[in-house]
Amino acid sequence: MSFWDFVGSRRQQLLMDTYQHASAVFQCMVVAAVIGIGIGMLTYRNERAGRLAIATTVTIMTIPSYALLGLLIPALGLGVPPTVTALVLYALLPIVRNAIVGLRGVDPSLVDAARGIGMSRAAQIARVELPVAWPTILTGIRVATQMLMGIAAIAAFASGPGLGNEIFAGISSLGSANSLNQVLAGTLGIVVLALLFDAALVLIGRLTTSRGIRA
Amino acid sequence: MPEGDAVTGATIELDELTKRYGHSAQPAVDGVSMEIAAGETVILVGPSGCGKSTCLRMINRLIEPTSGRILINGEDVTGIDPVKLRRRIGYAIQSSGLFPHMTVAENIAQVPKMLGWSKSTVRDRVEQMLDLVGLDPREFHGRYPRQLSGGQQQRVGVARALAADPPVLLMDEPFGAVDPITRDHLQDELIRLQHELHKTIVFVTHDFDEAIKLGDRIAVLREQSHIAQFDTPEAILTNPADDFVSGFVGAGAALKRLNLTRVRDVGVVDVPTAAMDDPRETVVDRLREGTSNELLLLDRRGRPYKWLRTGDLALAKGSLARAGTPVTGHVSRDATLRDALEAVLTDSAGRVPVTGRRGEYVGVVDMETLMNSVHELLEADRMAAIEHRHDLEEMRAHHTQEQLEAGFGEGGR
Numbered sequence: 001m002s003f004w005d006f007v008g009s010r011r012q013q014l015l016m017d018t019y020q021h022a023s024a025v026f027q028c029m030v031v032a033a034v035i036g037i038g039i040g041m042l043t044y045r046n047e048r049a050g051r052l053a054i055a056t057t058v059t060i061m062t063i064p065s066y067a068l069l070g071l072l073i074p075a076l077g078l079g080v081p082p083t084v085t086a087l088v089l090y091a092l093l094p095i096v097r098n099a100i101v102g103l104r105g106v107d108p109s110l111v112d113a114a115r116g117i118g119m120s121r122a123a124q125i126a127r128v129e130l131p132v133a134w135p136t137i138l139t140g141i142r143v144a145t146q147m148l149m150g151i152a153a154i155a156a157f158a159s160g161p162g163l164g165n166e167i168f169a170g171i172s173s174l175g176s177a178n179s180l181n182q183v184l185a186g187t188l189g190i191v192v193l194a195l196l197f198d199a200a201l202v203l204i205g206r207l208t209t210s211r212g213i214r215a
Numbered sequence: 216m217p218e219g220d221a222v223t224g225a226t227i228e229l230d231e232l233t234k235r236y237g238h239s240a241q242p243a244v245d246g247v248s249m250e251i252a253a254g255e256t257v258i259l260v261g262p263s264g265c266g267k268s269t270c271l272r273m274i275n276r277l278i279e280p281t282s283g284r285i286l287i288n289g290e291d292v293t294g295i296d297p298v299k300l301r302r303r304i305g306y307a308i309q310s311s312g313l314f315p316h317m318t319v320a321e322n323i324a325q326v327p328k329m330l331g332w333s334k335s336t337v338r339d340r341v342e343q344m345l346d347l348v349g350l351d352p353r354e355f356h357g358r359y360p361r362q363l364s365g366g367q368q369q370r371v372g373v374a375r376a377l378a379a380d381p382p383v384l385l386m387d388e389p390f391g392a393v394d395p396i397t398r399d400h401l402q403d404e405l406i407r408l409q410h411e412l413h414k415t416i417v418f419v420t421h422d423f424d425e426a427i428k429l430g431d432r433i434a435v436l437r438e439q440s441h442i443a444q445f446d447t448p449e450a451i452l453t454n455p456a457d458d459f460v461s462g463f464v465g466a467g468a469a470l471k472r473l474n475l476t477r478v479r480d481v482g483v484v485d486v487p488t489a490a491m492d493d494p495r496e497t498v499v500d501r502l503r504e505g506t507s508n509e510l511l512l513l514d515r516r517g518r519p520y521k522w523l524r525t526g527d528l529a530l531a532k533g534s535l536a537r538a539g540t541p542v543t544g545h546v547s548r549d550a551t552l553r554d555a556l557e558a559v560l561t562d563s564a565g566r567v568p569v570t571g572r573r574g575e576y577v578g579v580v581d582m583e584t585l586m587n588s589v590h591e592l593l594e595a596d597r598m599a600a601i602e603h604r605h606d607l608e609e610m611r612a613h614h615t616q617e618q619l620e621a622g623f624g625e626g627g628r
Binding site: 109110112113114115116117118119120123127128131132209210211212213 | 275277298299300301302303306308309310312313314315316317318325326329359360361375376385
């Protein structure tokens with residue numbers, strides 16, 4: 001059976017896995033972006049807090065994904081909970097780091113002007129600092145999304161959803177008729193998804209970045 | 216001081232304003248007291264690190280004073296919500312501080328929006344402000360700051376500061392980052408604006424020439440914002456309070472003084488004149504009558520045209536058309552004495568015709584008149600300064616006496 005015959009015959013299952021993979025990555029990204037930007041906003045003004053936030057997220061990154069899932073399973077069980085937790089944790093580093101770098105990179109004279117004309121602290125962040133730092137923050141989100149695409153595949157280890165199931169099933173039955181096709185289908189699906197997500201984020205970037213600061 | 220139109224500014228009073236950072240022994244600003252009249256432009260000038268910016272930023276409480284009070288129009292604003300306070304005070308800074316992700320119109324609209332003005336009022340106001348600072352609303356409305364030149368950005372910065380019509384405008388080295396020619400234009404523009412608006416402006420700069428040009432009064436600050444002298448530009452130039460001030464005024468105080476007086480304020484001399492079409496005999500007679508051996512020939516519209524000397528007449532036997540030397544330079548009555556001096560120095564014979572509004576001949580300035588007027592000016596300034604100081608001392612003595620009497624009174628009770 002050729003690869004395309006295989007894909008044709010397993011279309012239903014593959015589409016389901018692809019959809020679940022995309023959905024998991026997307027939802028984890030939204031959660032991670034909210035948490036990450038929040039951490040960034042809370043820590044960027046303080047040298048030590050910022051360093052602590054970045055160091056913590058770096059430490060999380062260094063834990064192998066297998067090990068992290070393995071550690072989460074006893075606490076959270078199998079399936080969706082450990083998958084979401086792991087993905088959100090891994091996505092934090094690029095988002096937190098870029099949020100801090102981006103917010104710190106805002107020209108101090110802009111913040112001074114914003115305060116000077118009578119903006120409250122919340123208005124300074126919402127109307128000046130976040131919009132100006134937005135391109136940098138969005139870059140962090142893009143990097144995180146690409147990373148999550150790959151890491152989400154490993155979530156199948158914890159019986160999570162997504163294309164990882166195809167890859168795992170293929171690897172565990174290596175040597176049998178369709179095992180290679182299965183691995184290939186899963187991998188290809190992830191690559192295509194990653195490209196689509198990236199394109200979508202670039203588009204979002206163009207739509208949400210003011211013309212005044214677009215590169 | 217402004218005259219004519221109603222003053223829209225507010226008085227500002229700084230009362231023993233002090234800023235101390237952490238536990239450092241030396242305060243950054245040490246007990247500054249200053250009274251600023253409504254509609255007045257006061258310049259804080261001093262070397263870098265003297266705390267002049269800190270002083271300015273305490274007025275809208277971007278920096279909270281450690282002690283002391285700020286009164287605006289008599290109201291103590293030291294305790295009120297700083298965010299609300301800042302919306303009532305215009306603020307313009309170096310490098311304009313425009314928000315790069317907002318259009319020019321959005322930038323200007325910020326404060327009116329925060330004050331809850333209606334959309335249509337804000338829109339009208341933005342157009343009006345762009346007009347005021349000399350930018351065409353249709354062209355600049357939708358532009359982003361990066362699409363503007365430095366000078367244009369600074370104008371928008373001033374428009375934003377004035378958008379909600381605040382009585383007080385604080386400017387922190389607003390023209391520090393633009394090239395000298397643009398800076399000159401912006402300064403002229405600010406003078407024109409202030410002539411229309413009569414705001415109370417507090418302006419920080421380290422450029423003494425800028426201070427002289429813009430200020431009704433100048434406060435020269437030394438370290439920790441101690442006021443070395445707080446007086447009119449004329450008084451500071453002619454009568455610096457001490458070595459620090461004269462050092463800061465720098466060399467050429469007399470030359471700088473020339474910038475403050477215009478040709479129309481000093482006497483010009485008359486020279487014999489003749490019209491181009493006058494017959495030769497008339498011209499010759501006028502030259503003989505005159506005390507000098509020169510005569511100014513005017514064209515048909517009364518504008519200076521040529522200098523004629525006795526010698527030129529002898530040479531030009533026939534007509535006067537070819538005789539004499541054409542007038543090369545002239546100064547208008549609105550020119551500063553410095554411009555006049557420049558023109559006199561470059562003129563080969565050391566005299567320059569003064570012209571009126573339409574370029575017509577009014578008189579002549581030469582080295583002698585300039586020198587006389589400068590001496591008179593300096594003398595007058597000196598007298599005024601001495602009188603001023605005398606008044607101050609008298610007032611202070613009176614004050615002390617009163618205090619003493621009050622003290623005795625209490626002691627007796």
